[in-house]
Amino acid sequence: MVQGSRVEIVHQALRRAIVEQALEPGAKLPEDAIGERFGVSRTIVRRALERLAAEELVAMQPNRGASVVAPTLEEARDLFEIRMELEDVVVRRLCGRLTAAQIERLKSAVAGEQEAHLQRRRDYIRLSGEFHVILADMTESPMLRRYLRQLVWRSALVLRLHGRPDWEDCNVHEHHALIAALIAGDVEQCRRLMAAHLRAVLTRGLKGGGARSEPSLWDILAVYAAPT
Amino acid sequence: MVQGSRVEIVHQALRRAIVEQALEPGAKLPEDAIGERFGVSRTIVRRALERLAAEELVAMQPNRGASVVAPTLEEARDLFEIRMELEDVVVRRLCGRLTAAQIERLKSAVAGEQEAHLQRRRDYIRLSGEFHVILADMTESPMLRRYLRQLVWRSALVLRLHGRPDWEDCNVHEHHALIAALIAGDVEQCRRLMAAHLRAVLTRGLKGGGARSEPSLWDILAVYAAPT
DNA sequence: CGCTGACAGATCGTATACAATCTGAGTAGA
DNA sequence: TCTACTCAGATTGTATACGATCTGTCAGCG
CATH class of the missing domain: 1.20.120.530 (GntR ligand-binding domain-like)
Structure with a gap:
């Protein structure tokens, strides 16, 4: 009698974890580990990650897997x-x-x-x-x-x-x-x-120059990446 | 030298078909048939459909498959x-x-x-x-x-x-x-x-009361579905 | 004649197997 | 010492197999 499918459950759980900042921006999200944690196969996890990617909460790189987005x-x-x-x-x-x-x-x-x-x-x-x-x-x-x-x-x-x-x-x-x-x-x-x-x-x-704010690599390199 | 993965190809092809109105609103989108047409497995098609669902161009019903959305x-x-x-x-x-x-x-x-x-x-x-x-x-x-x-x-x-x-x-x-x-x-x-x-x-x-405009079932039944 | 339940075919949901790709360590050569 | 190469381990990409669910048909029963 669960209202949501298993994909939905994983999807929402991961989203909460991201929004509540339990998962740091940039954190890797391996399909195997997540699947094991939720007791589902990689198929389900992958679909959940794909949905999060559509919401732009995670980024998926080909052959590199998913990770929490770190907006500039x-x-x-x-x-x-x-x-x-x-x-x-x-x-x-x-x-x-x-x-x-x-x-x-x-x-x-x-x-x-x-x-x-x-x-x-x-x-x-x-x-x-x-x-x-x-x-x-x-x-x-x-x-x-x-x-x-x-x-x-x-x-x-x-x-x-x-x-x-x-x-x-x-x-x-x-x-x-x-x-x-x-x-x-x-x-x-x-x-x-x-x-x-x-x-x-x-x-x-x-x-506020945050005590916690680690500028992303992209930002850091902005100065150094100037042409010529 | 294709820029996109196979998922991307199917995704964009279907989207174009929908936006150019080759696929009518409400049209069923069976995974098998599409997969066969594009020469890919259902896995790929399903991911493409899922992306289209995230864009709200198709609707996916559990165990009923995907179809082109028909907005009210x-x-x-x-x-x-x-x-x-x-x-x-x-x-x-x-x-x-x-x-x-x-x-x-x-x-x-x-x-x-x-x-x-x-x-x-x-x-x-x-x-x-x-x-x-x-x-x-x-x-x-x-x-x-x-x-x-x-x-x-x-x-x-x-x-x-x-x-x-x-x-x-x-x-x-x-x-x-x-x-x-x-x-x-x-x-x-x-x-x-x-x-x-x-x-x-x-x-x-x-x-313009369109020659082509068929009101959706939902709209049609609005009058009849009043409580008691 | 109309309704109920069973069954077959089609379609979907999920897990898993195998291939492809990436990463990093270790090794050989300059 | 540094660089380039190779290879194992880990991780992802895709296809496919199998079970679950739905739909429509048809026989049996009231």
Whole structure:
């Protein structure tokens, strides 16, 4: 009576592991080992990896296997720019139109974030992204939902790779303010808050010369790879 | 010296067949038959189908195999709404910033469309979508490029399913006007033209009670499936 | 006459076998 | 000492075999 096939199970498990940053960017994902761990054959694992590759959470190189993607700084910025555009669409659609039930759902989601943050739980990052996924869901636009999910997932990866380990960058207040503005129904205010929020996430995440941030080989070699 | 693996070949071939509407929406895609046609095993075909499923060009049902998706009218509208948002981003980024080479490329693309249209070639629909893909490419944003490609491909499918077979709905003039506005550099004018263009495509495609448009079973039964 | 259940054919889901490819260690030669 | 080559071990790429599931047909029963 499992709702999902075995491929689905492996797929989602790996995605969670990536989004929650249990699997580091760049980590190798050998088919054999994963298959053994989940008790399935390589066929299943390969299909799950292929799906993750379609979501651009893992990269597959021919004859070299799969590994967790390690987006460059440039890709990270591009990601957030597009995400800002789509989140802008979301707030424009939602502003002043939230039902009581939706408001309740958003508030409990933020409460969950707060708790995870206070307890310094590993899933804080996932939860604080989940807030945006919930917002996207409420637009009832399958496309918006779909694309924003992917962008949010990849964002988590990016922040892990280029971000600081600070527990101080807390989204809870900004999420609260956003909910209030959505209820109030001032579109421009909503857009401003969302844009500011995302910009804050990005700069908090990227700008701080992270204690943890190991620049990727690609970035490192950028200087040295200049022609002639 | 093929650039892509065999999976890639089958994947792209099937996609072209779908986008060019050689494969009707709803068409079954049996793994055996396709494998035999391309001279590969089911393993390869299945992976190609899985990729197409990730792009939402085919739907895979457990134990029922794959078939070309047949988006509902509602999904079609959603698709175009999101596409309009992203195309808006594209023109905002490109307006007044086109290089001479880019202008040349766009013009020759439109010329190609025109030719295909005059000759009533099957690939006209693909080419007229390609114009938008080229624009997206020029933004140099991998994300924008990626998402817009998917949206354009799916658009072709939607227009086939719900559209009229008219050869009169020609995009060439609107594409020309758009290029001119992008060169001129008037952002608001660009946005207006793009929005009008897409709205025109949608209404030309969907509104006209198409001679060919068979409403899907789902739509048909909507009235009859009301509770109690 | 209509319904139920069994069966055959087709199609899909998964595991596994074998070939191809890559990686790194070790060795021979300059 | 350094370079180039070879080869074993590990890992992936692909085909295929076998079991599971679905669909449609047809006989048996009410």
